[in-house]
Amino acid sequence: METKVKQTRRSYCATEKTALLEAYKTSGLSSKQWCKENGIGLSTLQRWVQKEWNLENAPPLQTWVSVNTIAETKSDRLQVQIGPFTVAVASNTNLKLFASVLKVMKELC
Template identity: 25%
Template sequence: MKKEELRSLWKERIQAYRESGLTARQWCAENGVSTHRLYYWLRRQNSAASAPASPSEWMRFDVTDGPEDKASLTIKVGVCEIEIKEPLNEKLLLDVIRVLESRC
């Protein structure tokens, strides 16, 4: 069985288990599955769902005018916020972007 087929099968099984209202032991006995295997796939599915976002996803940023009418750039990543005011140091901005790409 291919990896995608196996993942799809276990996704269906986990959904059936959750909808059944049975304990893991009862559901496994009725469906001929070991509880060890069910718990393995539950952990695997939960870890995949809570995995961090892919670094290739786009991030939102706003360009606003500062109080002295100088342009500024604000980059927000999670709870972090980076504000860059004019004059723009392009090398510094590229360095910041490289660090963000490696961390996000």
């Protein structure tokens, strides 16, 4: 009767993973062949590659914009200032257009 030896899992630190991923990418081997030659499970390599891809292609984080209030004046307009730009917004302003203007202003600052 054959007895199977259970393999123990090996942990890799971030620098080891980075070095191994780079070695895989530059090897020119298929993932299956590279894993066989380097003693790493195929699913482990696939998980590392997927995580790296997710990190590289993650959407940018959203950030909050600081808002400074100014003294109240009697006007039907709202003034919005982002960096050196100030826009006066009337109560009947197209909100979609205004959102687009704010997006451009933010990118310019």
